[in-house]
Amino acid sequence: MKDLRQLVIEVAYLVVTLFLLALWLIIGLFFWIPMLGRGVASFTAAVVRSAITATVLSETDGAQALDQSIDFFPNGFRDVMLMAKLRGQESYSPPEGTLRPERIVGEVIWAVVVWGVVWLVV
Numbered sequence: 001m002k003d004l005r006q007l008v009i010e011v012a013y014l015v016v017t018l019f020l021l022a023l024w025l026i027i028g029l030f031f032w033i034p035m036l037g038r039g040v041a042s043f044t045a046a047v048v049r050s051a052i053t054a055t056v057l058s059e060t061d062g063a064q065a066l067d068q069s070i071d072f073f074p075n076g077f078r079d080v081m082l083m084a085k086l087r088g089q090e091s092y093s094p095p096e097g098t099l100r101p102e103r104i105v106g107e108v109i110w111a112v113v114v115w116g117v118v119w120l121v122v
Helices: 002-053 063-085 101-121
Strands: none
Touching (some): 002 101
């Protein structure tokens, strides 16, 4: 009886994990594509500015924004799988970084504006 109960629990966790991965696929892409576009544009602007002014790019000149935007989507999958792996353990701590409400609101507004423009153009 205990084995059946454990099997049901494992299947439930698997179903929830698959649901969360599918949900992240949709929500993550919604935010990632505009974020990636902004990161590429920021880095490109920094390269153009560097070329015009004949200065060397530093990591703060758009490279960090590009790195963060590239890592955003795969990191979501990583975090879902990490939470599934660590379930029930009290030692779980969220990924490092600052979670500021204004950053979240800014990303939501940015994504809605970008997709709104895409919808209007298409």
